Amino acid sequence: MKKKILFVMESLGIGGAEKSLVTLLSQLDYSKYDVDLFLFYPKGEFMDLISEEVNLLDVPEDFNSFILNPKESIKQLIKRGKFRLFIYKIIWVVNLYFNKFILNKEYIGWNIIKKSVKPVEKEYDVAIGFLEKKSIYFTVDKVKAKKKVGWIHIDYAKIEHNHKVDTHYFKFLNNIITVSEHCKDVLIDEFPQYKEKIEVIQNIISPKLINNMSNKEVKDINFIDDSIIICTVCRLTVQKGIDIAIECCEQLIKKGLKFKWIVVGDGSERSKLQKMINEKGLKDIFILIGSRSNPYPYMKMCDIYVQPSRWEGFGITVAEAKVLNKPIVASNIPEFVEQIEDEKTGMIYVDKQDMVNKMDYIIRNKNTRQILSSNLKNIDMNNNYELEKLEKLL
Structure with missing residues (x-):
């Protein structure tokens, strides 16, 4: 029986992680795997490179409305009568502007965003959040899978991050994959308690x-x-x-x-x-x-x-x-x-x-x-x- 695999990614715009994903998907043996792909934003220059064997999941309407830019999101949520989500979006926007312009730091607000999407119905053998932050958070919170994997494509010490949030989410991952030995060393320094979970798989090229x-x-x-x-x-x-x-x-x-x-x-x-x-x-x-x-x-x-x-x-x-x-x-x-x-x-x-x-x-x-x-x-x-x-x- 084929294993059921899910990849979670934000979009397929031009970028190293995005390019690595479409290349990886082109190299898989589809006699062994049924592969689904969930994209927050199903768009980008690499969309045409998705293998035909990959099943692209629909984005739930509430989630799609919520993650739009603030003006368009609020407009759609009101139009669709989603007043609870409208209130959450206002809270998210206030927090975003406070963090960005007052505290001068990144704000993701996943604890609010996740209220807009129901768990994925299908259960998987392996679910992979293929990019740091939201893709991993989604995989942990919204996917049922026997094994969950998070993929870190960057030098973790060089990016804005919420160490407390990542510490929480990494606890629920079976494996934490990164793309170079240096990135692995950085992650082990940051999260020594997860050392045994961290391993390297370099970006796949063809x-x-x-x-x-x-x-x-x-x-x-x-x-x-x-x-x-x-x-x-x-x-x-x-x-x-x-x-x-x-x-x-x-x-x-x-x-x-x-x-x-x-x-x-x-x-x-x-x-x-x-x-x-x-x-x-x-x-x-x-x-x-x-x-x-x-x-x-x-x-x-x-x-x-x-x-x-x-x-x-x-x-x-x-x-x-x-x-x-x-x-x-x-x-x-x-x-x-x-x-x-x-x-x-x-x-x-x-x-x-x-x-x-x-x-x-x-x-x-x-x-x-x-x-x-x-x-x-x-x-x-x-x-x-x-x-x-x-x-x-x-």
């Missing part, structure tokens, strides 16, 4: 899928000169360090180097970053092209791949650049050090000036780029052992 998708033609960029092309793929947030990349770009231009630097992705910092680019006179050199559901053709066309993140959980785009055999320059954070052997499969920089120096060197030295690419070709990027860990978990 070299075959990446290579196939990378062969699509790029039609929206046409560089007619012989410039070196640098590429970065990420959300435009403080975490990803694009401001650092812009400062590096400015210094490299002052050294007389010729190149184009394209950034694939979107996010809350876009307008601020574009202003910074314009002020430094880099608008024709450092180019924010927006998000793409398929970033791989842009990665394939580049000469150098750069990831300037301040912190990561795993750093899936670096793994993908390795699949495409691209010379990589990345920041000196534990997750990249785990993936890159410095000056053999990429270059790791320790600070802003070191980034400028190493970018200068790799742009000027085609032979170095070729050596790094050649070394990457000898690495087996099929992470079947991670799938084996998942199979064991299931």
Whole structure:
């Protein structure tokens, strides 16, 4: 008999965890598993990549109304006569604004949000909250399952979190999965009482899928000169360090180097970053092209791949650049050090000036780029052992 598996996720917008989930779902053996997927917001650029074998659960109407933006949510709840939920939403909004603007801290308010959704009717063998916070809270509170798993995709010490709330919810999980050894160490430091539950399953990638998708033609960029092309793929947030990349770009231009630097992705910092680019006179050199559901053709066309993140959980785009055999320059954070052997499969920089120096060197030295690419070709990027860990978990 097939095992019944549920994955819980907020949405499938562009992000490392979201990409990891759709890749994971494409790799499962559906002769063994019946798989359901519950999304708080069933939308996002990766929706079309969900495997046909996956059953997407409907979002309950009350929950759907409650989790909308405050104005639209209140409007719908009143229209539908859900006055009890309307009162809860007002309480949630007041708490949100108090925490955000007075206390200057994150507010989730799951203890209020959960009043808007009934438990999932079906019972599962394994239920997986595939993202930290709400996905895990939902899995614990609203799902009946023999085994419950929480997935942490980020360096827990680098994000806002409610330690007391997570301590409570982690108690009800059979396994706590994270995506790198560094993230595991951080979680053990934060939650030593749950040490035996915490294990690593790295983000699952599919070299075959990446290579196939990378062969699509790029039609929206046409560089007619012989410039070196640098590429970065990420959300435009403080975490990803694009401001650092812009400062590096400015210094490299002052050294007389010729190149184009394209950034694939979107996010809350876009307008601020574009202003910074314009002020430094880099608008024709450092180019924010927006998000793409398929970033791989842009990665394939580049000469150098750069990831300037301040912190990561795993750093899936670096793994993908390795699949495409691209010379990589990345920041000196534990997750990249785990993936890159410095000056053999990429270059790791320790600070802003070191980034400028190493970018200068790799742009000027085609032979170095070729050596790094050649070394990457000898690495087996099929992470079947991670799938084996998942199979064991299931």
